[in-house]
Amino acid sequence: MQILLAEDDQAVSLITSLSLEKIGGHQVTVVEDGEAAVDLATRQAFDLIILDGMMPKKSGLQAAQEIRGAGLITTPIIFLSAKSDERDIREFLELGVGYIAKPFEPTQICSHIDEILARTGFKT
């Protein structure tokens, strides 16, 4: 799969992208903030977009709203949420297909994503 990953924490983004590439065999494009994520998502086709909840310039939710706002992009979105974002979970589920709570086990993130996509019918 072609995956767009937006995550400002370099350690987390490196670990996540390595997991996705090495374990899941996906191609991952990494951006560091919400604005770059919106920019790239509207110019390039991805199979999955992963957005961190808290990012500089635009938060994960704002970025997701703008990506969906274009109307054409129906790519599934999965959020990475920290414990402090509990209030946003409802909106995460409205705009995206699911969320992964931090801290997550990197070796299991691929199976986790597969599970979410299978449950929501994006993958069989």
Add this chain to the structure above:
Amino acid sequence: MKSIRGMLALLTFLILGASALAAWRAWDARQQVLAVEAKMTSSMETRTILLMMEELPYFDETLRRLNLELQRIDNDERRIAFKDALDAYAARKPEKLKRAIRSALRAESKYHEELRRQRAVIEDRVVKFAGLAWGILAAGLMWSLLAINTLIFRQLRHLSRRMLDFLVDRYSYQFSNPEANELGDLQRTFNSLAQKVINTMDDLKRLDSAKSEFLSIASHELRTPMTSIKGSLSLLASGVVGQLDTNSLRLIKIAEGETDRLIRLINDLLDLAKIESGNLPLNCQWTSWDQFCRRTLEGLAGLAVNADVRLEQMSLPQLEVNIDSDRLQQALTNLVSNAIKFSPKGGTVRISVSRARSGELIVSVIDQGPGIPPRDRDLIFEKFRQGTTKENPLVKGTGLGLAIAKALVEEHGGGIGVDSEVGVGSTFWFTLPHWRENADRLAA
């Protein structure tokens, strides 16, 4: 007069003064009565002399004595009458003498009557003033007692009530308007003490919230890098970024295990800080004990399987407890996971429920572990204290599990403790005050 002592002194002075004045007047009147009575005696003597005079034969010596008697008479009317009688006696004229004596006796009688009237009036005054003196003394005594009660004892009772209020009313009461007397001094002293207590409490609260805040920030800031370290280590260990040789893999595994322990410690510290700061009020609801217990044990199934320990639960379908499920689940989880860690392979950990004589519910977690020596039984509930055994020199944990369980159980109004026999096993128990048996649930 502002001081109570001054007021009481003035009161005493006034009472004693008035009473003494009345007593002096009574004494003075009594002296007057004595004076009048002396005059009456003297009049009686004069009367006796007059009665004898008619029969007295004339002697110069007798006339001289009678003249002396005349000197004693202080009243003009009587002296003239007596003088007339004396003159008649000297002239030796019996007829004239008889007339003069009769006239003098009439004067004496009149005088005597006058004196008697005077005595009656003055005696009346004696009784009045003596009564007044005693009356003032008695009334003054009563008044003084009333004043002492009002000024001192009633105020003292008021003061002690206010002090009790201070204890009950969460340390806020102060005397806004202390009186300007000795009790006022006491009130002012109390205010200073109260202020000191309030300041100390405020300081303690500030320190406590600063401590909680520090712990919470520190734990939060520690978690983020720990997550990255843990993620990196687990990716390295999984071998997906490149195969590692055996030694490197072993080192990475050690680092991973210790990282897990550090993360648990941070989580426990954060939990304990939250519980101790009291920032999270309990959300108690009536909960089925069986469901609650099953849910808790499900979360521990993995740990039990790894340790080859069986978990048993006493089934009580009609039992309900009023608890905050999430919080108490953590307490029970800590107790059961401890029991699992200390159990021998193939052992059993049993959760049983009984009723204390005091009516509380006792939840017991019974293991077949090595037991806890008596000297350690109180220590293990303190932070960072762990029991050690020969077989199990150091069971890897944070040392906070039991402290957290204790804090959570106490939040629910219960107590916690342990009974243990070395070599046989330990029973960790806690009590829950709010429980009921729901017959409907049994029927349903």
